[in-house]
Structures are given as structure tokens and as C-alpha cells.
Amino acid sequence: MRSRSEGSPVVRRVGVQREAFAQFLREASMSFRRNGLMTAAAVTTVTVALLTVGMAVAGSLNLSHLATTLNAQVEIVAFVRDGTRPSDLTRIETAIAAEPGVGAVRFVGRGEALARLQRSLGESPAFADLTKHNPLPDSFEIRVGDAAQTADVAAAIQTVPGIHEVAYGAEVVDRLVALTRAMRIMALLLTVALAVVAVIVVTNTLRLTVIARWREIEIMELVGATRWFIRWPFLIEGVLQGLLAAAAAGSVLLAVYAVAAARLQGALPFLPILPAAGIALPLMAAVAVCGIAVGAAGSFVAVRRFLTT
Numbered sequence: 001m002r003s004r005s006e007g008s009p010v011v012r013r014v015g016v017q018r019e020a021f022a023q024f025l026r027e028a029s030m031s032f033r034r035n036g037l038m039t040a041a042a043v044t045t046v047t048v049a050l051l052t053v054g055m056a057v058a059g060s061l062n063l064s065h066l067a068t069t070l071n072a073q074v075e076i077v078a079f080v081r082d083g084t085r086p087s088d089l090t091r092i093e094t095a096i097a098a099e100p101g102v103g104a105v106r107f108v109g110r111g112e113a114l115a116r117l118q119r120s121l122g123e124s125p126a127f128a129d130l131t132k133h134n135p136l137p138d139s140f141e142i143r144v145g146d147a148a149q150t151a152d153v154a155a156a157i158q159t160v161p162g163i164h165e166v167a168y169g170a171e172v173v174d175r176l177v178a179l180t181r182a183m184r185i186m187a188l189l190l191t192v193a194l195a196v197v198a199v200i201v202v203t204n205t206l207r208l209t210v211i212a213r214w215r216e217i218e219i220m221e222l223v224g225a226t227r228w229f230i231r232w233p234f235l236i237e238g239v240l241q242g243l244l245a246a247a248a249a250g251s252v253l254l255a256v257y258a259v260a261a262a263r264l265q266g267a268l269p270f271l272p273i274l275p276a277a278g279i280a281l282p283l284m285a286a287v288a289v290c291g292i293a294v295g296a297a298g299s300f301v302a303v304r305r306f307l308t309t
Contacts, residue, residue, distance in 0.1 A: 039241065046245035046294060047252075050287050052197070054253040056190045057286045061279050063186070069272040070179070074147040074168070078157050080138040081164040092162045093140060099156045101149040102142055110136045137164070234299040242295025246288040253287070254280055 078096065080089070089107060097105045113136040144153050150168055158166045258276035265273050 039237075043241050043245045043248070046242060046291060047248045049197070049294070050245055050249035050291055051253065053290050054249055054283060054287050056193075057283055058253065058257055058279055059190065060188065061282060062274055065274050066272055067179075070147075074144060074150055076142040076144065076150065076154050076157065076166060076168040078140045078142060078160070078163050079165045079167070080140070081162055082137060084138070084162050088162055089138070092160060095160045096140055096142060096157055096163075099153060099160075101144050101146065101153040101156075103145040104143045106141045108139045108141055110134050110138050113137075113139065231300065231303050234303045235296050238295035238297075238299030239292050240295070242291030242293070243288065245295075246284075246291030249291070250284045250287045253283060257283075 080092065084092070093105055093107060096102060111134065114134050117136070142153070142157065144150050154166045154168050157163060254276055257279065261273050261276060264271065
């Protein structure tokens, strides 16, 4: 005996929709296998297109990583006034850390500053006199959250009582900010441009696939099939093609990137390059989303040309 809920219109409608979707999926799978040559051509074309998009994504991720690394190296040095009491250093550090835009603050005593200078310049007889009469002041090293705010943060720190002078290399920071901004814009434009090219190429290829099956579409229209009843199998088939192409393109990209990144890192160890594991998830996600979108959009546009009812 069926319950009242099982016989309700909503439940019956959901059941019909599930059955229809299962039917569409079976038809798409059968067509996927039956039209092997055209399917292989479409998947190959989508794979090549996704390779270009994937390379743009990998380049964009590395450019963003390089920009972030350069931003993290921007540093402000605030020199403490001579004669400042040790008890006041904590107050100064707290005041600097409270300024908006400050990411981290580190105190560098004059003894540590002299040791750094000695390590960078090497052993010299002149250091004997410097050890007795250290001319270097105490200082605070400040890292900012955003390199573009460096000038504002430096100006604010200059007003903190006990700070004698602030240095951060204004000209270098300005050039760095402009460079990182240009990197991000270039990476975004490159990704968008290659994605658009990929969509155009793949849509035309899938249109050829649908043209080869126009009689099938005409027959479905003659027996009274609705537009969406005709579209769904083609859309699902396009999505399957996109997923298969995304898996192939992603695997090739990750394998090639791993080898290229290792060799480039060995040749240029100072260059910050993301490892293959660091780009695997965003790269595969971007390629999969692009493959599904391109496959579905290409099928939709291609089928629409032949629908007359």
C-alpha cells in the first residue's frame, strides 16, 4: 500500500524528472560511443583549446605568486631616537603595531644591526672600533599588508613619539607596486583572451558535430519532440566531451609543468615558482569548469541552428 506522500503530484513530478534525466544521460552516452570519430575530433579540439587556457591559468597563478612575494619583501625601517629608554621601546612598538596597514613589527637592537653589517661586509679591522663605539641606532622593521599603502604607513609611523627617521625606499616601492599591478592585469587579460579564443574554436567544432547529425534532429522534430527534449542529450554529450577533454588537458599540463618548474627552479633558484602541487587544484578546477562551460555552450549554440519548431 503506497503512502499518501508517495502518490503526491510533487513526488510524481520529481520521479518523472529523474527518469527523463536518466533517459537523456543514456541517450547521450550511446551517442557518445556511436559517433566515435566526431566525438574524438571534438574532444581533441577541446583538449587543445583547454591546454592554452590551462597554460594561461598556470602563468597567471605564478605571476600572482611573484607579485605577492615581492609585496611581502617591502619593508619599512623606523629608527629610534638616541637616548630612548628601554622601557619606552615597548610603548613605541605597540604604537607602531596599532597603525592601520601594519602587518608585523620586529625590534632590531643596535648590536644586532652591527652584527648584520659585519656579516654582509666581512671581517675588517675597522669593526674593532665600531664594536667599542657602535654608531648604529636601535630600529624597528615593519612589514605592511599591502605594498601600495607603504607611503601612508611610513608617514603615520614617522609621527610616533620616539621615532627619529623612517626609511623604505620610496622610488623602489613605487616601481614595485606598478610592476605587480601590471603583472596581475596582464595575467587576467591573457587568461580571458585565450578563454574567448577557446570558446570560439570549440563552438565551431561542436557545430560541425551537430551538422553531421542534422537528420537525427529533424526526425526528433517530426515525431513531436520539444526543443529542450532535443537539446538535453546534446548538452549532456557536450558536457561529457568537456570533462573528458579537461581530464586529458589537466593531466598533460601538470606533467609538463612539473618538469618545467623543476628545471627552471634549478636554473634560477632565486625565482619564486609555484610547485606542481601548488597549482594542481586551481588548475584542474579552472580547466574542468571551462571544459564543461565550453562543451555545453557549444552544443547549445550548434543545436539551436537546426531547431525550427
